[in-house]
Amino acid sequence: MALFNVRVYGLLVNEHNEILISDEQEYGYQFTKFPGGGLELGEGLIDGLKREFMEECNVEIEVLEHFYTTDFYLKSAFNDSQIISVYYWVKNLTSLDLDFKTKIFDFDGTVEPLQSFRWASLTDLKVSDMTFPIDQHVVKLLNKQK
Known part of the structure; x- marks a missing residue:
């Protein structure tokens, strides 16, 4: 059975x-991505994103608007599932x-x-800054908006 x-x-x-x-x-695998993660069973997209930001960043967010949803086939880097990713503009x-790092x-x-x-x-963000193909695609879309 195929999994999604x-x-x-x-x-x-931020303001900068x-x-x-x-x-x-x-x-054992290192990767760079945008904050967020997997939806849990019975959870909506907005609730899942709010939960992920609370778990990862200990911050409440407001979801402002949809930015992008995967529109091509993408296999997970970790298993045989098909990835469907949804990106939203958010504000805290x-x-x-957080202890922000520079390295x-x-x-x-x-x-x-x-x-x-x-x-x-945002001005200097490059495709190569991200690990996964879907995040790289989102960077391309962000760069088009400059």
């Missing part, structure tokens, strides 16, 4: 025109109290899963 993996991500931009990105390490409703994969600790956050200039 529905994922939801937030595009959060920088977008929040997440560096992570899991299963509470302050982001890639600058983790505190050694026990997986590991995660750290960085701000990346």
Whole structure:
């Protein structure tokens, strides 16, 4: 039986025109992506995105508008499921109290899963800054909006 993996991500931009990105390490694999993750059974997209931001960033967000939904076939990097990713513009409703990093994969600790956050200039954001094809595609779309 073919499986679908529905994922939801937030595009959060600060007052310096920088977008929040997440560096992570899991299963011995390091990757950079936008904040968010997998939808849980019985959960809607908006609720899932709010939950992901609370779990990962300890911040309440408002979902502003839809940006992009996967429109091509994409196999998961971790299993045989088909990935469907939905991206939204979001804003934080509470302050982001994170230890922002300036270097890639600058983790505190050694026990997986590991995660750290960085701000990346929207003006300078490159496709190669992201690990997964879907996030790379989103960067291309963001670059078209410049």
